[in-house]
Amino acid sequence: MVCSEGMTCSIFLQVQSLQYCDILGAGMTGKICELCTTAGGTVLWASPTCRVVLVDDPSYPGFCRVVWTAHVREMSDLEPAQRQSLMNVVFAVETVVRSLFTPDKMNLASLGNLTPHLHWHVIPRWHDDRHFPEPIWGSVQRDAPRPHPAVSADTLRQALGKQLHPDEHQG
Numbered sequence: 001m002v003c004s005e006g007m008t009c010s011i012f013l014q015v016q017s018l019q020y021c022d023i024l025g026a027g028m029t030g031k032i033c034e035l036c037t038t039a040g041g042t043v044l045w046a047s048p049t050c051r052v053v054l055v056d057d058p059s060y061p062g063f064c065r066v067v068w069t070a071h072v073r074e075m076s077d078l079e080p081a082q083r084q085s086l087m088n089v090v091f092a093v094e095t096v097v098r099s100l101f102t103p104d105k106m107n108l109a110s111l112g113n114l115t116p117h118l119h120w121h122v123i124p125r126w127h128d129d130r131h132f133p134e135p136i137w138g139s140v141q142r143d144a145p146r147p148h149p150a151v152s153a154d155t156l157r158q159a160l161g162k163q164l165h166p167d168e169h170q171g
């Protein structure tokens with residue numbers, strides 16, 4: 001950053017940026033973290049350490065995310081017990097989504113390139129969905145997939161509630 005104040009201005013901006021990061025978990029980029037400031041979807045289940053949200057994507061009904069509550073960047077930043085508790089939730093979501101949506105395949109993904117706040121995508125896939133066999137972030141393969149099972153957020157919430165209990169995940 002170049003300005004008439006030279007170094008003073010630069011240092012001031014850095015300090016401002018750090019304060020911003022502390023509040024919003026934005027890291028050194030100064031960018032507001034979407035998963036620190038919003039739920040990231042319709043909350044289906046939550047514990048003190050993580051939450052399960054339903055993603056609003058008409059092409060992918062049942063697409064859920066498991067989001068770690070704290071602004072943590074990588075899986076290896078968690079303690080082993082925390083990693084295990086997070087993955088227990090991911091597997092529980094996979095089990096529930098498989099049961100309710102009967103997809104041809106489940107995709108689990110943790111990328112975070114755009115939002116480096118630890119989260120897992122749990123995505124039901126069908127052979128004729130918009131991107132199959134590409135990842136859902138890949139190139140579109142077809143435009144009009146057949147309708148997939150319609151399951152309400154309430155039904156998902158209830159099924160997850162039976163599969164998970166908040167007290168089990170105090171990572």
Ligand SMILES: [Zn+2]
Pocket residue numbers: 024025026033034035036037070071072116117
């Ligand atoms: Zn964050």
